[in-house]
Amino acid sequence: MAGKKKQNKEIIALACTECKRRNYTTTKNRKLQEKIELMKYCKWDKKHTLHKETKVK
Ligand SMILES: [Zn+2]
Numbered sequence: 001m002a003g004k005k006k007q008n009k010e011i012i013a014l015a016c017t018e019c020k021r022r023n024y025t026t027t028k029n030r031k032l033q034e035k036i037e038l039m040k041y042c043k044w045d046k047k048h049t050l051h052k053e054t055k056v057k
Contacts, residue, residue, distance in 0.1 A: 007030075008029055008031065009028070009030070010027065010029075012025065012027070012028055012036065012055065013025050013054045013055070014036065014038060014051035014052065014053060014054070015053075015054045016042045016045065016049050017049060017050045017051065018042065019045055023042055023044075023051065024040055024051060025056060028053070035053045036052070036053040037051070037052050038051050039051070
């Protein structure tokens with residue numbers, strides 16, 4: 001059995017657009033071109049804010 005393991009998933013961070021803090025990490029398919037934008041709760045702003053995809057090192 002030739003185990004061919006492809007790394008199609010990329011780890012990304014979701015950063016709050018208001019305070020710029022990276023509150024969440026998630027994975028996304030590398031083939032997906034568009035940037036992820038989600039409404040997530042920010043514990044620093046104490047409300048739901050728009051979080052945008054940023055790179056993780
Ligand atoms: Zn925030």
